[in-house]
Amino acid sequence: MAQMAATAPQTPGPVPAQAAPARPFQRRYSPRHTYGALDLGTNNCRLLVARPVENGFTVIDAFSRVVRLGEGLAASGRISEAAIDRALSALSVCSEKLRRRRVSLARSVATEACRRAVNGRHFVELVYNETGIALDIIAPEEEARLAMLGCHRLLEPGDGPALIFDIGGGSTELVLIDTDGGHTPRIKCWWSAPWGVVSLTESEGRDFTDAEERLAAYGRMRERVRHAFRRFVELLPADKENIRLMGTSGTVTTLASVHLALPSYDRKAIDGLMVPADSMREVSTMLSRMSLAERSGLPCIGHERADLVVAGCAILEAIMDIWPAKTLGVADRGIREGILRSLMARDGHKI
Numbered sequence: 001m002a003q004m005a006a007t008a009p010q011t012p013g014p015v016p017a018q019a020a021p022a023r024p025f026q027r028r029y030s031p032r033h034t035y036g037a038l039d040l041g042t043n044n045c046r047l048l049v050a051r052p053v054e055n056g057f058t059v060i061d062a063f064s065r066v067v068r069l070g071e072g073l074a075a076s077g078r079i080s081e082a083a084i085d086r087a088l089s090a091l092s093v094c095s096e097k098l099r100r101r102r103v104s105l106a107r108s109v110a111t112e113a114c115r116r117a118v119n120g121r122h123f124v125e126l127v128y129n130e131t132g133i134a135l136d137i138i139a140p141e142e143e144a145r146l147a148m149l150g151c152h153r154l155l156e157p158g159d160g161p162a163l164i165f166d167i168g169g170g171s172t173e174l175v176l177i178d179t180d181g182g183h184t185p186r187i188k189c190w191w192s193a194p195w196g197v198v199s200l201t202e203s204e205g206r207d208f209t210d211a212e213e214r215l216a217a218y219g220r221m222r223e224r225v226r227h228a229f230r231r232f233v234e235l236l237p238a239d240k241e242n243i244r245l246m247g248t249s250g251t252v253t254t255l256a257s258v259h260l261a262l263p264s265y266d267r268k269a270i271d272g273l274m275v276p277a278d279s280m281r282e283v284s285t286m287l288s289r290m291s292l293a294e295r296s297g298l299p300c301i302g303h304e305r306a307d308l309v310v311a312g313c314a315i316l317e318a319i320m321d322i323w324p325a326k327t328l329g330v331a332d333r334g335i336r337e338g339i340l341r342s343l344m345a346r347d348g349h350k351i
Contacts, residue, residue: 033052033347034049034051034060034101034103034105035049035050035052035057035103035105035106035340035344036049036050036098036101036107036108037050037107037108037335037336037339037340037343038094038106038107038108038109038133039108039111039334039335039336040067040087040091040114040135041110041111041112041113041168041169041170042069042111042112042113042169042171043067043069043168043170043196043197043198043308044064044065044066044067044169044250045063045064045065045067045069045087045090045091045094046062046063046064046336047062047063047097047098047336048062048336049062049097049101049103052344057340057344060101061097061101063090063094067086067087067090069083069086069113069114069169070083070112070113070116070117070169070196071083072202073113073117073170073198073199075202077116077118078118078119079114079119079120084126087123088127088130088131091130091131091133092130092131094133095131095133098133105343105347107342108134108135108136109138109142109143109146109339110136110137111137111143111168111170111335112169112171112194113170114135115137115139116170120137121137124137140171140190141192143166143192144166144173144174144175144187144190144191144192145190145338146342147164147166147334147335147338148164148185148338149184149338149341149342150248150331150333150336151164151331151333151334151338152177154246154271154329154331154333155179155244155329156244156327159242160241160242160244161176161177161178161237161243161244162176162177162178162179162185162244162246163177163236163243163244163245163246163319163325164248165246165247165248165249165319166247166334166335167197167250167251167252167312167315168197168249169197169198169199170194170196170198170199171192171193171194171195171196171199172192172193172195172315173190173191174190174191174229174232174319175187175190176188176189176235191229191232191235193225193229193232194228195225195228196315197308197309197312197315198311200221200224200225201310203221203224204217204221204311205217206292211289211291214288214289214290214291214310215288215289218288218310218313218314221310221311222314222317225314225318226318229319229322232322233322236322236323240324243323243324243325244325245277245319245320245325245327245328245329246328246329246330246331247328247330247331248331248333248334251309251312251313252280252312252328252330253265253271253332254301255280255284255287255309255312255313256280257269258300258301259283262299264300265300270330271331271332272329272330272331273330274327274328274330275327275328275329275330276326276327276328277320277324277326280316280320281317281320283313284313284316287301287309287310288313288314292306292307295309
């Protein structure tokens, strides 16, 4: 069931870097301090290793792999053995990077797949035993807060309310914020809908014979998401003047890449890009009509994302329906960056 809250929770305290448990972490800021942030989602496993610099941080190592942890979860209620194997393989790489980079303070989080799976806790124990990484299964509110912390600085300038969203594999988090001159925006309300690109795709299936069937399925997916947002809509301000919108996820970065017709993904071209909302709708409509093979042929989608991207389009359009900003900001940053900023701030670093 969707949840809401008016304020952000207290962040759980940082833990020692899991890959090197014998090395004690330091609580006092040091310019040589190295931090790690790991986000195990329903679809992806992502890691950042960074060191603080003046007014921010510099990334010294990174890792990202599609693991599809939530594949088949909607039907079985469990994380499958194949998904566990894929995740452990990726997490072993992360563990080695944490150790090799001598990370002294890290936080590793797991989201919707582990929240929902009946064997989620067992999986977390297995991960710790096999890799030394201690995953923290975070609540949707914390997930939304971290995503906001990671990307809010890329918001379009303005005084109006802003909605930041994160389309994940198993859920979608939305945060309405007020940027009234403070260093960190104030969260006015938040929402977690139980639809992400994996869960929504599996609700509808992947095999359709023609464009007419594909469009009908797309309409049903949009309706499912619209229904999941219905209570959140009641919390939104009636006045939609000067509103701003920003998305962080593989969906929005992929669609932005298609919008720019990039021959391959380019983070420098995407992170912070402002795209007309109408253009994103056009891309979404185009992809919803294409066959799986046609989507796979687009260079910034490829085989890995081709079967999931249409569900992402449906979620994005439902968000733009309830928050009709003229421009969509795109952020190739989110939970991991939010974790890093939280850890560094606790150590006295000004970020």
